[in-house]
Amino acid sequence: MENDEEAPAPVRRGGGRLLIASVAGCAVLGGVLMLLPSERTHTRAPAPAPGAQAHSAVVAGVPAALPGLAALIGEREARVRAHPEDAGSWAVLGTAYVEQGRRTADPAYYPRAEAALRTSLKVRGKGNAEALGGLAALSNARRDFRAAKAWAEAARAARPRRWTTYPLLIDAYTGLGDQQAARAALDRLLKLRSGPDVLARAAAVYRDRGRREDAAAALSDAAAGARAPAERAAYLERSGQLAWERGEREDALRYFREAVRLDPDQRAAQAGQGRVLAALGRTTEALNAYRVALAGQPCPQYALELGELYESLGLGQAARVQYDLLRARVRVAAEGGADEELVLGLFEADHGDASVAVRRLRAEWDRQPGIAVADALGWALHRAGRDEEALRFAAVATDQAKGGGVRSAPYAYHRGMIERGVQRYGPARRHLQEALRINPYFSPVHVRTARAALAELGEPSVADVPAMDAEGWGTAAGLPSLSDFW
Incomplete structure (x- = not known):
């Protein structure tokens, strides 16, 4: 059997965590190994060199x-x-x-x-x-x-x-x-x-299917069984991201901080700290966390988040600096053969030219029609004033039957705003409320818009009840149909 196909170490469940047993042994070749009295000390084997690790x-x-x-x-x-x-x-x-x-x-x-x-x-x-x-x-x-x-x-x-x-x-x-x-x-x-690497991979699939508790448990077990600090830090960062998506700010911050302690180069965790600290109102610390993350890993996504944080603080010039950095990093990525059209499309939809966003994201959808692209394209179409078409893509991103099982506050927010645009006020209210229920802090910019839209929609009233047709369903334009319930 080849090395990469060997059976893993024995695994058992206990106390809600995965316990991986290790077996130590030794072999003596060519006779009996004799130790002098002064040599009979138990010493720990030296750690592998960094390159070997x-x-x-x-x-x-x-x-x-x-x-x-x-x-x-x-x-x-x-x-x-x-x-x-x-x-x-x-x-x-x-x-x-x-x-x-x-x-x-x-x-x-x-x-x-x-x-x-x-x-x-x-x-x-x-x-x-x-x-x-x-x-x-x-x-x-x-x-x-x-x-x-x-x-x-x-x-x-x-x-x-x-x-x-x-x-x-x-x-x-x-x-x-x-x-x-x-x-x-x-x-x-x-x-x-089996093992921590497989648990971490399973967690990502569980998260995409909306099984957040299963994902959190798998990541916890993965972090507990990780073999090296950098590996454990990566799993803790993912745990922090999952907690953040649920709006659990303090838990997310704890995961992100521990990840950075274990691996100071864990820039995704530093950007995660920026998100959480901003949601906690600790703005100066949030800005510093984002700057550190961008210094070590200048991802366009981090530049977009930092720019929107500046924008929410009324610092337009500082936001524009980050948006310029985003564009520059997308160009650099393209030179290396990397595709950053998704983040660029979202940026253009909210801060640039929505028609450009639609064109870029439609081409991305034709190449690789993933859930994240469906959400982004739907949002870009909404920003371009094409809500009827936008709703079809928002449904792909959020309907479990169509593959969109992940519970995402931004996705629910996007769908709610699109439904508001086509005067489907009941579903719009429901999805905007869902976005704020999943994570009340999901964006320093869009949370305010979601709350304002909900306030404008108000509470359902008797006047909103539609006239009934012969089958008992509303016939007025813009009111719920069977497809809204199933």
């Missing part, structure tokens, strides 16, 4: 610490210079470049990753699941989910029991809006592997 993480597809990644990249670059026919080292190098690019939001690593991975395929094409998986990881990082699906399915065909392929498939299928295929890939993964 990162190698283990990269091969397993789990988060790695930035210093370890830098060491691994240096080691593998030296290795392939000396041994250019080493297909395995080329594959590890390419996958490490992908992780470094993702962690630093530096798309310049992506062309290097592609060159290294394609070199690995050139040296050893047949059955090279490591290089195929690396190309799938690269495509997911670039948000090119069709390419990711093709590479990951090729990796699966080469070695069907290689468990690290299935998380790549889950990401690709989710990005394409194929929730059924994502669930099937998770089911296969769970049969091949």
Whole structure:
């Protein structure tokens, strides 16, 4: 059996957490090992070197610490210079470049990753699941989910029991809006592997299906069983994000802070602190948290959030600086082959040209019709004054029957505002209330708009009850129909 297909350590449930047993042993070769009295001391084995730790993480597809990644990249670059026919080292190098690019939001690593991975395929094409998986990881990082699906399915065909392929498939299928295929890939993964990395992956699927408690429990178990600080920090960051989506500010802040303590380079957790601190009214701390996050990982999404925070404070010039940074980072991403059309479309819808947002997001939908794109396109159409068409996409993003099972305050808010635009006041009221119930702090800008819209809609009254037709349903324009209830 190959290393990446070996059975995991024994697992048992206890106290609501996953307990992973470790078995220590030793072997003596060539006779009996004798210790002098002065040598009979129990010493802990030295920790693996940073490069070795990162190698283990990269091969397993789990988060790695930035210093370890830098060491691994240096080691593998030296290795392939000396041994250019080493297909395995080329594959590890390419996958490490992908992780470094993702962690630093530096798309310049992506062309290097592609060159290294394609070199690995050139040296050893047949059955090279490591290089195929690396190309799938690269495509997911670039948000090119069709390419990711093709590479990951090729990796699966080469070695069907290689468990690290299935998380790549889950990401690709989710990005394409194929929730059924994502669930099937998770089911296969769970049969091949157990442990914290698989629990974290399962949590993402549970969250997308609206099973938030299951997602939170899986992430808690994943963090408890993580093997390295950077891995545990990544799972804590995801726990914080899940708590934030539920409006649990103090819990989210605790998760984010612990993640940063374990891994100071965990920039997503620092941006998470910015969101929560802003919601707590600790504005100066929030601004500082966002600045630190952007300094280490200049993601367009963080620039958009910081810009909107400035805007909510009446600091228009400071907001425009962040919006300019967002545009610049999107251009840099495109140069590295990465797709940031989703965040750019949302920005254009709210702060730029809504017609441009519609054009960009419609093209994105044609390429990869995921749930997030459906929500963004629906919102852009609303901002462009095309509410009837917008409602179809908002329904895709929020109706569980259509794949939109995630409980998202922004998605519910978008749908409520669109329904208000088409005078479907009952559903509009319901979805706006749902948005504020899920997370009353979801946006420093849009929460105010949601509350104002609800106040304008007011409470239902007897006057809102429609006249009944022969079948007992309202006939007045804009009033609920059967489709509003089922």
